[in-house]
Amino acid sequence: MRQTFLKNREKRPLQKQGHKSVTMYSGMYGGRRHGRRAGSVKTRLIVFGLLAAFLLLGSVFSAQLAPYDPDLQNLEIARAAPSAAHLLGTDRFGRDMLSRVIAGSRASIFSTLLLVAVITVIGTLIGVFCGWNGKRADAVLMRISDIFLAFPGLVFAMAVAGVLGGGLHNAIVALAAISWPKYARIARSQTLAQRESAYLKAAKLAGSSTTKIIFKHLLPNIIGPILVTSMLDIGTMMMELAGLSFLGLGAKPPTAEWGSMMSDARSLMTTAPWVAFSPGAAIFLSVMVFNLLGDTIRDYADPRSRDF
Amino acid sequence: MQDNNKGPVLEVRDLTKIYKRRGQDTVTAVDGVSFSLHPGECLGIIGESGSGKTTLVNMIARLTDPDRGQILLKGREITRLRGRDLRSVYAEMQMVFQQPADSFDPRRTLGDGIGESLRNNGWSAAAAREESGKLLEQCGLPAGFAERWPHEVSGGQCQRAAIARALAIRPSILLCDEATSALDVTIQQEILDLLGTLRRQMGAGFSILFICHDIALVQQFCDRVLVMYQGKIVEEGIPDAVIRKPSHPYTRRLIDSIL
């Protein structure tokens, strides 16, 4: 009954809304429209991929790209407004802001990627282990991850950074400690969903060892959604890392890092706003590029958005 | 191990599997099942969904651990084997699954799946690849299918490839778990013809345990049949005889329900 009438009631408006040109006798078919959509995802992928690659390259070659030594102080030109010589001005020690922003990309972007890579690998391995073995180890590890998930993230990271002391490395450790459970959960649920699959049983019957089954067959089949999550996490982690640095729990001066640079510039907001503006803009743009890239990769990985 | 001609290739004694779910009654999926599979024999197991036949075959293939009972492969107990010892069991016993497409890793080619058991047993990648082609031809597919992906072939072709994979290591027992149920009838017939040909080629060195819900198919294909109901074997015999004179009320009802 539901099937008879409701299907019709639901299907019809759908035809009208989403597929305006399709009528019963229409010569226009869904394929083209879907093709165009897939094209746009691809275009976005290329654009944001290139932008992200550009940021990444910039952070790798930051030493070569910076016009001045980012740590070179020159009190004579302290708090200079942007000019031809110093495109983004200078800070209160007279350091060139452009050079510092470029140099800061190493600490900000590079450490973020490292952090995301670490939590992805650790979280996935724990999740697969739990999902595959089940029983007690699973219960214990998942309760531990519950505990981590229950903490307000930044507060916990502050506590860890406080205990271990400041510094970029400790900030990364702190953020890794609160971020792995998300990956463990995804990997675990994916593993549980795949564990009873016939192809894994077939691999067992082919005489493959458990390690081989997991790394050769299971992981390639569950890694998609995990990688998408890590892509989406790059932006978030960049913000949190900058946030910790801003609070003085991340990068230590004189290391150029966008978060700590903003923190430095707080007192100059009224007198020399460009000092706060450039690292802020750098964070904003990088986070946006990586978030949009993550979104695009998620769309691309989801076959429903690619083809009908 | 060498005692092939005498005694069963596979013997199951009092095999039992109990599922305990929190907040629910325990379910005895398989309840004290015993039977033997003889060399060269094709033994059918029929039953409705929920009768426990899939749990039974999963226990025999050591994919599920039994709660009680013994499984003997050519006289050697394999019920509790693990690791390397268990892997040696799979050189004697292979399985064909119900959903052919699901039984191949979607991210690997058919040839890769077929050759996996060979590579695990010391074959070089090149030799395994060549053998995969030969096995595919033996199962009625061109050797070039080794390069195809599981989603690129039809259900029937995929099941042929799955049989090729099962045969790669030259097992003496083939477990077929509803191996033809997901296929169209004409394709089902082709697969049965293929299995029949393989049986004739290999004679007493090759036995089949054929799990199926279609009693007509079992009558056509099997030498002997076991009827499973609520986890127990309620009837055993030559298919024609069982169908003509079922002794258990369940079997009678089952046969009467066939359209």
Added chain:
Amino acid sequence: MTDLLKYEQAEISYRGRPAVRDVSFTLRQGEILGIVGESGSGKSTLIRAAMGLLGPSGAVTGGDILYKGKSLPALSPEELRRINGPELGMIFQNAGASFCPIRKVGAQLYESVAAHEKVSRHDFTEQAVDLLQKIGFTDGRRILNSYPFELSGGMQQRVGIAAAMLLKPSVLLADEPTSALDVFVQKQVVEEMLLLHRTFGTSIILVTHNIGLVGAMADNVLVLKDGHAVEYGRTQQVLQSPENAYTKQLMAAVPRLKRATG
């Protein structure tokens, strides 16, 4: 005997690619027509086209489908909605999945009936219990008060049939109605459909790959292969002495239980 549903050289396509070509048949009042074929033969497409259930990428691209002389593909969605249900009813392979899981069966059945005719809740309940009783549910009220998950797969399928029958359609389109069921339940479902057929004179189109089911129910059979009708005739004739080469192959492949002695 009047012609109820008529396919005239129907061509049905998905995204411009024909899935069914040049299929013609006629369903008369009180007739049971079996449509058999293997996966990909276009048998489901054929009856979905009549209900307008082809989805956004499918369309009738040639010929016509006539219900009592009216062209179904030419109807507006609103007109089609009025016909679907009271005139053309449909049973799906997994009726259970088409029930909303969090609402009681009775409420859902009432909703679909009320969408087509003015009926009080009380009258509806009486009708429904009566119909459920006819198809072998002694305690219809309990069924109506159940959530879908409280019924077994077989019961859901039978309630799905009852649901389609509540509006007393003149044609019942059944798409693999028993394929997901065990043989016991299959037999019950067959008997119910036959009972409804006898009681209300409903015409049925039975789409299935199960030749046994067609043999037990259908007056006429249409055999489809790759979107073409390869054979169309009386059930007994097609099943026992097929003329087409494919039909012969199909019939030979069907495992049949040999009950006879000897």
